[in-house]
Amino acid sequence: MTAVWIVVAVVAVALAWLAFRFNRLIRLRTRTQEAFSEIDVELKRRHDLIPNLVETVKGYASHERQVFDDVTEARAQAVSALQTGNPTAMAGAEDALGATVTRLFAVAENYPQLKAADLFLSLQEQLTTTEDKVEYARRFYNGNVRDFNTALQTFPTKLYARVLGFQPYAFFEAADSDRAVPTVQFTTS
Secondary structure, rough: OHHHHHHHHHHHHHHHHHHHHHHHHHHHHHHHHHHHHHHHHHHHHHHHHHHHHHHHHHOOOOOOOOHHHHHHHHHHHHHHHHHHOHHHHHHHHHHHHHHHHHHHHHHOOOHHHOOOOOHHHHHHHHHHHHHHHHHHHHHHHHHHHHHHHHHHHHHHHHOOOOOOOOOOOOOOOOOHHHHOOOOOOOOOO
């Protein structure tokens, strides 16, 4: 009779341990999903600010049509990538959008009256703040992905995690073009 109780106790301990490990994976997965949703929120905010910024600059620099078209196209691609939920596609599209917005700010530098306009300054500040939040959200997400993926790869979790339906997440990585050293040229007037 004591052997039965020992077996029952061992099975109960094993089940409790498995439940604890399973719940840990659920917590890590939920944190990772939450972190991804924070990126999503900030990117949507960024996408909403950019058309206002473009319209403001357009009023001062109507002959810079190509820059406006490029920003609009890059924003459309970023919104489309956002809807896929694929971190790799989103990162590439967001990097391209960031590059076109940088060009838009460069155009604005040529118009002193625009740089002094309250609306432009406000939009520029909001976009800068949003960029900082996007960067933080990316780092937070990648930290959660690291923790979750590490938990999936450690023993003994590796033995049962895939069977229970847990899959690793992709990191939100910068595109190769963002890793290149920028070229800076100074012109003298």
